[in-house]
Amino acid sequence: MSKRESSKYKIDRRMGENIWGRPKSPVNRREYGPGQHGQRRKGKLSDFGVQLRAKQKLKGYYGDIREKQFRKIYEEANRRKGDTPENLIGLLESRLDAIVYRAKFVPTVFAARQFVNHGHVSVNGVRTNIPSFRCKPGDVIEVREKSKQLVIVLEATQLAERDVPDYIEADHNKMVATFVRVPGLSDVPYAVQMEPNLVVEFYSR
Incomplete structure (x- = not known):
């Protein structure tokens, strides 16, 4: 259980956001990332970096789903009719x-x-x-x-x-x-802004 707890807080600090909106999140006290280089000034992210960050944040939110499993969810969302970002959120919330x-x-x-x-x-x-x-x-x-x-x-x-x-x-x-x-993006009570459209762009490259 302690391993999961530390993982949860590392995700928060890596993202620099309290992604679950929990009062005990370390981001409430330290907005910089973990480790000895966490306080370095961050440069502007490239388009790829922005897309990767959006994917990591959404994947982390649902318990840090394994990459292989997360990609399969994206691929099913992409196969389905309709808006792929909305389909992606719907599949994640149906777990x-x-x-x-x-x-x-x-x-x-x-x-x-x-x-x-x-x-x-x-x-x-x-x-x-x-x-x-x-x-x-x-x-x-x-x-x-x-x-x-x-x-x-x-x-x-x-x-x-x-x-x-x-x-x-x-x-x-x-x-x-x-x-x-099955909810759409606007129905889901995320504590921070999620950008599934960027996740779709990441996998569509």
Whole structure:
């Protein structure tokens, strides 16, 4: 768990932004990057650098998804009809770990991945331990009975720093959430600006 915590804060500092909007983020105290060269004056980024940074930020936000997996998500978004950046966000927000995080069953997206991995969640009554499992509108996600009293769950539901978005209906008394619809970019409550259009440009080079 400590490895994940440090990874989370390194992402914040590397990006120079509090990408999850958490009050404990080190960026709130130090806006420069980690390491001995973190305070060096940053030069202007090239177009490639801007695109790469946008990709790293979006990939990091969802728990630092592996590059191979993230590229596959992009490729599927590109194959689908419609706007590729919107499709990309929709696919990322349809992941089971993202929905568990959005429903406030856990405090962080890293915890969501571990929570699902450890078998604490069911989808439509079936135990599911794959964080990347893609949910469809109407799917019901539930914290399993034996897991509902875990401290991490009880604390997460009381977090005041974020709300459950309107594309998810969550009942924290029953610890059940329904994925109502696939959201677009404007529906997702990112704490900082995400630029999926730049991610598409990065992979389209």
